[in-house]
Amino acid sequence: MDRKELIALREQVENRDQKEERIVQKLDPFMNGNVGIYYPINGEVNCFDDFKRYKNLYLPITQENGKMDFYQFTGKLYKGKFNCLEPSNKKKIDPLDLDVIIVPMIGFYKMHRLGYGKGYYDRYLKQTQAIKIGVAFDCQKLDHMDIKKTDVPMDLIITESKTIWK
Template sequence: MDRAQCIQNRKALTPLQRKQKEEAIVTQLLPFLKGNIGLYVPIQGEVDVFTPLLSYPSLYLPKVTGPESMKFCRYQGELKEGAYHVKEPAGQACRPKDLDVIIVPMTGFCGFHRKGYGKGYYDRFLKQTKALKIGVAFDCQEMIFKKEEHDVDMDVLITETQCRRK
């Protein structure tokens, strides 16, 4: 299975399946939340943990700042279309060391290894922070692949049926 198949698998979930699976993921995620949280606005059928966590007091969202870089900026209730047609915050950027937890989207996973969209934005950012890295995905996104040298593993992996800790 490849990235495209994993994306197709998650897009094929019915609204009811998606709602139930996302609720199970959020329930498992809540005990890990503390301090400054890096989150994401879901695209292409990614797990939506953004909507249920909107009331969290200290959220930061990714913003592409260059061809190979992104920062996390404070979410203050407003989003604008940014790079790759992804909604981004207008708030001030934080330093990577200021984040306590980062919730990371995945197109696919194998153990604690993560596949993204292939541009490396998250891997480059995650190498700069000591934050707890939590990957979230649906079970149907599990795949087999070899970790590449530049890949950053997750500390925690959460799906609707499991919560693995390194």
């Protein structure tokens, strides 16, 4: 399956609310310290709504030069350069100060994630020692994936039915 097919599959997940609730319950014990999270797009697992009141939450802002940084979420979002919602606060966190980072996935194979293909997350994940938690629905599990040297494995992957540890 290519990325477009996987995104379409993810967008059509049945019983989404119940599955996301199970994922959020499994994530909850890891929500300690400074946490990087994302605002969901294209059918990504929505963990944000359940954790948006968490005080040490950081959201990514991507730049045209391929760089991504995380900025503190203080309750307000605005539509950024790539039509994604971004935090209005411009207090950037150093990658080494993040304790946990929740990572969206289009698909996954073993401990590796398939993203949108631009490498934003992989470049950022190389800079941090945070616990890397990929979140996905069971239907996003792949039977095979080409793994590149630049791909950063997750420390754990959480789906509605499994927690997979490195």
